[in-house]
Amino acid sequence: MNKLNQEHTIAVCPGSFDPVTYGHLDVIQRASQVFEKVIVAVLKNSSKTPLFSIQERKQLLEQVTEHLPNVEVDSFDDLLINYMSERNARVIVKGLRAVSDFEYELQMAALNRKMNSDIETFFMMASSQYSYLSSSIVKQIAQFHGPVNDLVPEVVEQALRQKFGTR
Template sequence: MNDNAHRYTIAVCPGSFDPVTYGHLDIIQRASNVFDKVIVAVLNNVSKNPLFSVEERRELLLEVTKDMPNVEVDSFDDLLINYMNKKKAHVIVKGLRAVSDFEYELQMAALNRKMSDSIETFFMMSSTQYSYLSSSIVKQIARFDGPISDLVPDVVEKAMRAKYTKLQTGM
């Protein structure tokens, strides 16, 4: 065993988290059991039309990860590789729900590896009970006042209900 067999490992779990779901939390919790530090990094994705601002998403993530001592919440609007270098992180953690996720994530992992060969991507399969869950589906259900309490934490559900009420009333 060489001297580098174990080094302090910082992993980044990037995503839009709009909103954070139990599926996201499952991956974050499991990653926090594997890596020394996990940075949940909220991406300001300009190609999506978010329900919550980056700051609102950060606040919700801070609340729902507060009992995970080695989890930090941050945000970025640069290339992930640049963010990784800034944070001295070497691992990207991505959750996979289905084969369709894998195709896209494999492409992204290959591009990230091409830009920086010191970065590794770890794929974690979603737990079976969350394999169907996506933020888009949660937003669609919540928009029509459907049940989402078993899909997102209580604080997230309350924030979503308030946001949709505000949007519907135009206030």
């Protein structure tokens, strides 16, 4: 049986981050306290049409995680399990908001483990103040010029305003 040595474990926190929210940041910050290195990996999801380009999402993530010295931002467009091997990472960190997230993520964790038994998935419950928060909701509110200042960092709010043509 493999044991994870958390002092030398690289974790990957994958997602579309379109845009990054305080909920994402909560999980990233908490993961950075558990693992030696956390790679926030922006994925190109072919089933979604993103508001922000991968480069824009990476830049926003770099800005909002710059205070976390053990967090790196990257991107990938392959199977997560292949990316994990490339980066010598052992743990996938997934934030969960609700039971519906768990059902999907459990299925993905089982498939990833089947493809590479050395990979573990670390589920982290969203803090209660972010359990309702999703990038989709943030985009919808921003599109109709609603307030998102308590949902996303200021730099992300500014980027949303620029995308939707609001001040």
